[in-house]
Amino acid sequence: MAISAQILALALAASPEVLDAGDLGQIIEQRATEPAAALAGRRFRISIPVVDGDRRNLRTYQSPARWRYDFASQSLDITIGLGQITAQNYDGYGPQGLGRLPPLQTAFFSTRERRAPITLRRLTPGGGDITNIGVSSVAVSHGLAVPFDGAGVSGFPPGFQPLMTYRAKLPRRALKAAVDGLQLVLEGELTSLADNPPLLCGSFRGGLQAKAVTGDTQILLRDRQCFLTARVVRATLTRGSGHAFMTWEDRPRS
DSSP: OHHHHHHHHHHHHHOOOOBOHHHHHHHHHHTOSSHHHHHTTOEEEEEEEOEETTOOSHHHHHOSEEEEEETTTTEEEEEEEOEEOOTTTBTTTTTTTGGGSOOEEEEEEEEEEEEEEEEEEEEOTTSOEEEEEEEEEEEEEEEEEEEBOSSSOBSSOTTOOSEEEEEEEOOGGGHHHHHTTOEEEEEEEEOOBTTBOSEEEEEBOSOBOOHHHHTTOOEEEEEEEEEEEEEEEEEEEEETTTEEEEEEEOOOOO
16 A cells, blocks of 8 residues: 555656546545645546435535526526534544634535435433434545635635526526536636645534435434545536636736
């Protein structure tokens, strides 16, 4: 394993290529022994599918980009909604000193999940118990972590916000063509923040009980999460063959 990590680190340092989501996932899985030297400053371009926001699964819950269609009003909503690393949802927040950094917004680009039914028992005040059938979910998730505090510190291009929703009138017959191939493309570079290396790994802390996500099913979630800290210089919503219909870009000052 040490040899593989060493080879990967040398290859990254020598290669000028732009990393895609598969490359970033391989870097995370290999756990290179010198991540800061090998990764900081490396460029990336990742494409994240815009998913159906009404699907009830972990991939949808974590996705930074979703669409929803209202049949009554015949309107399509496209939402960019990033997560945020906090002490409440990430067990590495304190040990990794993330409280000293600006808030880190997350954009997951890979989620692998295994599910199995489980029996959940809860004691009642009277001494009895209530039995429910739930789901055990074991996941591994990879994402970007980008600084943004809403008060001047931002690792995103101008105009890009961690939460944005766009609505358009759209007849039902045009829905499939509008959402097929819809993607959020993020381009930028990996960065080190303060004394932290670009690679942060820990576990999800908390429960997943929102009815919009789980319905009436209780889920016991164990999610191993790894993030690469980054600066995004260009974000694009694209459709089909790569046609860009919305772009945010950090242009160099002349």
